[in-house]
Amino acid sequence: xxxxxxxxKARKAAAAAAAKEAxxxxxxxDSQRLVPWVEKYRPKSLSDVAAQDHTITVLKRTLxxxxxxxxxxxxxxxxxxxxxxxxxxxELYGPELMKSRxxxxxxxxxxxxxxxxxKVKNFARTAVSTAxxxxxxxxxxxxxxxxxxxxxxxxxxxxQSALRRTMETYSRITRFCLICNxxxxxxxxxxxxCSKFRFKPLDVENARERLGEIAEKEGVRMEDGVVDALVxxxxxxxxxxxxxxxxxxxxxxxxxxxxxxxxxxxEMEDSDETSGKVGEVVTVRSVEEIAxxxxxxxIDELLKAMTPKPGRSVYPDVDRVVKGMVADGWxxxxxxxxLYNKLVYDDVVTPDQKCEIVLVFSEVDKRLADGSDEHxxxxxxxxxxxxxxxx
Amino acid sequence: xxxLWVDKHRPRSLEALHYxxxxxxxxxxxxNSGDFPHLLxxxxxxxxxxxxxxxxxxELYGPGAEKIRIDSRVFQTTSNRKIEFNxxxxxxHLEITPSDVGTYDRVVIQxxxxxxxxxxxxxxxxxxxxxxxxxxxxxxxxxxxQAALRRTMEKYSPNLRLILVAxxxxxxxxxxxxxxxxxxxxxxxxxxxxxxxxxxxQKEGVMWRRKLAERIADESGRNLRKAMLMMEAVxxxxxxxxxxxxxxxPDYEALISQIxxxxxxxxxxxxxxxxxxxxxxxxxxxxxxxxxxxxxxFALIAKxxxxxxxxxxxxxxxxxxxxxxxxxxxxxxxxxxxxxxxVVESWLMGMEF
Numbered sequence: 043x044x045x046x047x048x049x050x051k052a053r054k055a056a057a058a059a060a061a062k063e064a065x066x067x068x069x070x071x072d073s074q075r076l077v078p079w080v081e082k083y084r085p086k087s088l089s090d091v092a093a094q095d096h097t098i099t100v101l102k103r104t105l106x107x108x109x110x111x112x113x114x115x116x117x118x119x120x121x122x123x124x125x126x127x128x129x130x131x132x133e134l135y136g137p138e139l140m141k142s143r144x145x146x147x148x149x150x151x152x153x154x155x156x157x158x159x160x161k162v163k164n165f166a167r168t169a170v171s172t173a174x175x176x177x178x179x180x181x182x183x184x185x186x187x188x189x190x191x192x193x194x195x196x197x198x199x200x201x202q203s204a205l206r207r208t209m210e211t212y213s214r215i216t217r218f219c220l221i222c223n224x225x226x227x228x229x230x231x232x233x234x235x236c237s238k239f240r241f242k243p244l245d246v247e248n249a250r251e252r253l254g255e256i257a258e259k260e261g262v263r264m265e266d267g268v269v270d271a272l273v274x275x276x277x278x279x280x281x282x283x284x285x286x287x288x289x290x291x292x293x294x295x296x297x298x299x300x301x302x303x304x305x306x307x308x309e310m311e312d313s314d315e316t317s318g319k320v321g322e323v324v325t326v327r328s329v330e331e332i333a334x335x336x337x338x339x340x341i342d343e344l345l346k347a348m349t350p351k352p353g354r355s356v357y358p359d360v361d362r363v364v365k366g367m368v369a370d371g372w373x374x375x376x377x378x379x380x381l382y383n384k385l386v387y388d389d390v391v392t393p394d395q396k397c398e399i400v401l402v403f404s405e406v407d408k409r410l411a412d413g414s415d416e417h418x419x420x421x422x423x424x425x426x427x428x429x430x431x432x433x
Numbered sequence: 434x435x436x437l438w439v440d441k442h443r444p445r446s447l448e449a450l451h452y453x454x455x456x457x458x459x460x461x462x463x464x465n466s467g468d469f470p471h472l473l474x475x476x477x478x479x480x481x482x483x484x485x486x487x488x489x490x491x492e493l494y495g496p497g498a499e500k501i502r503i504d505s506r507v508f509q510t511t512s513n514r515k516i517e518f519n520x521x522x523x524x525x526h527l528e529i530t531p532s533d534v535g536t537y538d539r540v541v542i543q544x545x546x547x548x549x550x551x552x553x554x555x556x557x558x559x560x561x562x563x564x565x566x567x568x569x570x571x572x573x574x575x576x577x578x579q580a581a582l583r584r585t586m587e588k589y590s591p592n593l594r595l596i597l598v599a600x601x602x603x604x605x606x607x608x609x610x611x612x613x614x615x616x617x618x619x620x621x622x623x624x625x626x627x628x629x630x631x632x633x634x635q636k637e638g639v640m641w642r643r644k645l646a647e648r649i650a651d652e653s654g655r656n657l658r659k660a661m662l663m664m665e666a667v668x669x670x671x672x673x674x675x676x677x678x679x680x681x682x683p684d685y686e687a688l689i690s691q692i693x694x695x696x697x698x699x700x701x702x703x704x705x706x707x708x709x710x711x712x713x714x715x716x717x718x719x720x721x722x723x724x725x726x727x728x729x730x731f732a733l734i735a736k737x738x739x740x741x742x743x744x745x746x747x748x749x750x751x752x753x754x755x756x757x758x759x760x761x762x763x764x765x766x767x768x769x770x771x772x773x774x775x776v777v778e779s780w781l782m783g784m785e786f
Contacts, residue, residue, distance in 0.1 A: 077590070077591075078470075078587070078590060080587075081587065081590075119607060119608050119611065120611060148583075148584040156511075192584065193580060193583065193584070196577065196580045276611075279607075279611055281611055281612075282607075282610075282611035285611055285612060285613075285614075288470075289470060289614040292463060292466060292468065292470065292614075293459050293462075293463070331617070332614065332615055333615070334602065334610075334615050334617065354739075355739035355740070355742065357734075357739055357742040357743065365654075368477060369477055369480075369619065369620040369654070369655040370617075370619040370620065371475060371476035371477055371480065371617045371618060371619045371620065372617075373475070373601060373602045373603060374601060374603055375602075375603045376602075406750075409750070409754040410603050411603075411604075412754060412757050412758055413572075413603075413604055413757045414750070414753050414754045414756075414757055415723050415726075415727060415753050416601055416603065417727065418726075418727060418730070418746070418749055418750045418753050419750050419753075419754075421746050421750070422746050422747055422749070422750035422751075425742070425743040425746050425747070426743065426747060428743070429743055
């Protein structure tokens with residue numbers, strides 16, 4: 043087997059052949075369509091991962107060298123950390139062997155110190171299972187297992203310290219991959235044992251491309267600017283953008299899927315070609331509504347009410363608008379963000395005023411994060427900014 | 434069985450809902466699409482979040498979802514402490530309020546959701562293959578519990594759908610938001626409240642007074658549940674109801690406006706002492722300190738000079754924040770009272786002190 047082990051070309055050909063054989067059946071299609079698009083379009087291979095060129099290049103090189111370091115992936119949510127490691131594992135082992143060679147633990151599993159001592163350690167110390175001939179011909183199947191600790195920043199300090207020695211003792215047969223949002227929450231001794239990979243937020247181009255691709259495959263009809271709106275509200279988080287896209291498509295086009303019939307089986311109606319009825323088009327506004335973005339005119343109204351008026355108090359106007367916004371359920375932190383973006387780029391406000399205003403924003407944001415009452419805080423924010431602008 | 438009007442006339446199906454027709458239509462189409470997403474329903478209280486969820490569940494599963502029972506379960510924490518937890522459930526869905534158990538909510542979320550998610554729908558006649566878990570007061574879930582939800586939502590999505598209910602989305606971590614469909618339920622407008630009240634009055638066969646209903650709608654602060662309760666109270670207390678019948682405010686509101694008057698009348702330490710006992714009275718009756726502070730602020734604001742309003746709001750917001758990070762509520766309520774007196778006094782004297 044060793045000869046074919048490093049023969050990348052032959053392996054790739056075999057993998058491609060295997061992929062071709064798997065013709066999607068209708069049954070597979072049925073279960074597929076109940077899957078969220080985020081899962082459905084999760085990158086299948088390392089080359090599919092969008093916009094993390096540097097990391098992917100490094101990983102591919104380590105794939106070829108047949109030796110993998112312990113890894114620490116960090117970066118904001120929705121940038122492809124979990125997808126990358128899953129794709130990597132798949133390229134290493136193939137779908138069959140992955141079950142016995144990869145252990146995935148995340149924050150939804152109990153992950154206290156006892157689990158690290160028992161489950162992780164036990165898995166780490168078991169001998170590597172022998173790969174079947176069919177998998178070795180298609181995949182590298184290196185002689186080690188991978189333990190993926192997803193959302194590692196929510197592990198306790200104790201649990202992390204318990205990992206230290208385990209990582210070293212069994213490094214011959216086990217590799218660890220830690221995934222987290224905040225690298226600072228990983229204790230230093232762990233971080234120094236891993237090679238770090240930073241995942242940066244997706245740039246607009248890549249996100250747009252991927253979203254367009256998915257929309258096309260799913261047959262979503264969109265008005266102009268929807269993709270841009272998705273990218274804007276998602277803020278570099280591709281998962282969020284895809285979820286929003288799916289929700290919007292579902293809201294506008296539920297007819298595309300028929301309901302369940304009496305047997306409880308789900309049938310799919312090929313509405314794309316046969317039925318003459320054209321589905322609704324996804325609009326920018328509905329995307330924003332799903333994302334919880336407040337309409338511009340509401341913010342403008344608040345700004346207008348806040349503008350100092352000579353000779354009389356702004357209080358009654360501000361009070362009325364804020365009351366309305368609270369009753370309409372607009373999110374306070376979203377209000378803070380949108381108001382902030384408006385004011386900071388407003389040329390009428392002088393730089394000195396902006397400095398003071400930003401201070402107020404930081405204070406209110408902190409208070410909201412502490413769980414303060416939204417009504418009072420927004421009212422306070424509006425009145426204080428108004429006071430600063432009157433100076 | 435005698436029931437409050439609020440429960441008696443609660444709409445039971447999506448068709449019967451009164452306002453937000455667009456939203457109801459969307460919920461209906463989502464429920465019938467066979468691919469129901471995770472939902473995060475948010476909006477102010479009394480806007481009809483729960484009513485909509487119950488109606489959606491009925492749309493999903495049929496009348497079976499209305500047969501509910503209450504179970505009590507015991508969970509064991511890692512430190513071997515036993516905690517008891519109540520679960521409202523039907524054959525098809527569970528309803529939990531994890532904030533009941535405080536900091537142990539993570540344990541409950543982890544064990545309960547996993548258990549639910551790992552078993553498939555038992556009832557073969559069920560319309561959906563998945564079960565629904567409704568999580569109330571989701572904004573009070575601890576960070577740990579929310580982190581625990583993240584992966585569960587993805588991993589077990591074939592068997593499990595979550596509906597999170599929250600008053601605001603401010604304390605929900607972004608990963609959860611990005612995995613759910615956000616549904617905003619705005620409070621009904623005044624006209625919508627009036628029309629709902631009219632329908633209830635007709636069904637109950639009581640005298641309909643439009644003017645009175647409008648006043649109730651005003652007083653309720655766009656909270657339909659409150660409006661309904663107020664209306665029932667008015668009709669229960671008076672034999673003949675006229676347009677001018679006074680609407681009795683809830684006891685605590687009456688007491689708070691009395692406190693406000695006390696504060697305005699005199700700015701002395703003796704007055705603070707007097708107010709303190711009343712504040713204690715409210716707290717011992719389990720009125721949330723935030724509610725007290727808010728009502729008190731708005732009662733005071735109404736009788737304060739325009740020039741001071743921004744200042745009063747500033748301090749109110751300040752002490753409200755203190756309520757959340759501090760431990761003893763009465764301190765901050767009293768501090769606000771003292772601060773108000775000081776602000777007003779220094780303004781009256783025309784100097785800072």
